Amino acid sequence: MYLSRIPLNVKRRDTMRALALPHIVHGAVESSFPLKLDENRERILWRVDYVRDTCYLLVLSAEQPEFLHISKQFGYEHLERKWETKNYNTLLARLQSGQVWRFRLRANPVQSSFKERNETSGRGKIFAHVTQQQQRRWLIDRAQACGFSLGENAFNVVHTEWKKFRKTKRSSHEVVLRLVDFEGILTITDAEIFKNTLLSGIGRAKAYGCGLLTVVRYAGDHDE
Secondary structure, three states: OEEEEEEEOOOOHHHHHHHHOHHHHHHHHHOOOOOOOOOOOOOOEEEEEEEOOEEEEEEEEOOOOOOHHHHHHHOOOOOOOOOEEEEOHHHHHHOOOOOEEEEEEEEOOEEEEEEEEOOOOOOEEEEEOOOHHHHHHHHHHHHHHHOEEOOOOOEEEEEEEEEEEOOOOOOOOOEEEEEEEEEEEEEEOOHHHHHHHHHHOOOOOHHHOOOOEEEEEOOOOOOO
């Protein structure tokens, strides 16, 4: 597995348009890898991230990407090193139950209501969690099944925004997403389940930049 990071130039018009329309970024990410007809292809997770004043595209994938086209359209062509890729298996090998890590997650917290059903599928309609209390509870409720635990005061909602877009100009269906950025401290309770969570993501809307959980070692934890 590989974790890649490419800086995006937010002063470019194409970049700002792509950031507003997640399906454009999704298409660019998918085209960074060889075309496969295998339906069992591993999902590629991605997220738009900000570190200080720089906007980055993070991508977690089973294969090394080729981001030259993204760099030309959305990045900084003058950079000698246009993106960086690291072997993610090195991090996975370090994970153990009981360890404490800082985390960052962009997710799409939702709930299904069976009081209102989708006329086509018959399933409950999906509604976004809009308050921070609902969003925090959504993540806490999923933590155990994802191999980690969260203290009530150990994490925060640091950013939320709506994304509304149509995949094509002629499409009558509007995609509506509530994006939520979580940051804080977690404790691994089951290392194997947690590894799978890192690789498979959390929640819905993964094609649109949600679900990628990343971690860095917490300075207050000295367990090596």
